[in-house]
Amino acid sequence: MNGWVQFFGEFDIWQVLSSFIFLIAIIDPFGNIPVTIAMQQKGIKIHALNVCIASLVILMAFLFLGEWILKLFGVQIEYFAIAGGFVIFLMALEMILDIVIFQNDKLEGEIGSASTIVPLAFPMYAGPGAFTALLAITAEYSIGNLCISLILCMIVLYLVLIGTNWLTKYLGTTALYIIRKFFGIIVLAIACKLMFGNLAAVF
Numbered sequence: 001m002n003g004w005v006q007f008f009g010e011f012d013i014w015q016v017l018s019s020f021i022f023l024i025a026i027i028d029p030f031g032n033i034p035v036t037i038a039m040q041q042k043g044i045k046i047h048a049l050n051v052c053i054a055s056l057v058i059l060m061a062f063l064f065l066g067e068w069i070l071k072l073f074g075v076q077i078e079y080f081a082i083a084g085g086f087v088i089f090l091m092a093l094e095m096i097l098d099i100v101i102f103q104n105d106k107l108e109g110e111i112g113s114a115s116t117i118v119p120l121a122f123p124m125y126a127g128p129g130a131f132t133a134l135l136a137i138t139a140e141y142s143i144g145n146l147c148i149s150l151i152l153c154m155i156v157l158y159l160v161l162i163g164t165n166w167l168t169k170y171l172g173t174t175a176l177y178i179i180r181k182f183f184g185i186i187v188l189a190i191a192c193k194l195m196f197g198n199l200a201a202v203f
Helices: 002-007 013-027 033-041 048-072 077-097 105-110 117-125 128-139 143-162 164-170 172-202
Strands: none
Touching: 013 077, 013 128, 013 143, 013 172, 033 117, 033 164, 048 077, 048 117, 048 128, 048 143, 077 128, 077 172, 128 143, 128 172, 143 164, 164 172
């Protein structure tokens, strides 16, 4: 009991909200709606709950083991945060400028797979970008708050997956495009905070 109290002892609603907005922008359930639609059009049934559970398990595992992996290679969390901030900066540029920096050549070939865990849960939602972002912000946020944020992200992802057709029909591509740009600006700002904030800590 004391372990759980200590785990969530640093609960901060602002940390939860800010990390939630950041992570949901990186996971990008709205931006990946076209891929989900393409799978449905090919007759592949999307198991939304399975995808969300798999994504949550993968991300939680990396959240708790990621720092240990860094220690194994002798890398401080601040240095990883700077490197992660740079990668996230590039991801934000993709979202804002509609350019392709990170290639996903293998993803297209896997869309016809009968399994929705691959490529939806991994590498689309719980992939390298999310790993980098999650581990990078552990330098800024407590683990307990990040766990809550991840659960909230999976709830949103679940709602988006089960409501993809409705979102496309009633929001339209223009609204989804605007949402993507808005999240891109947020991601860019947080990437700058990660890089410059941790540079100050290092030096």
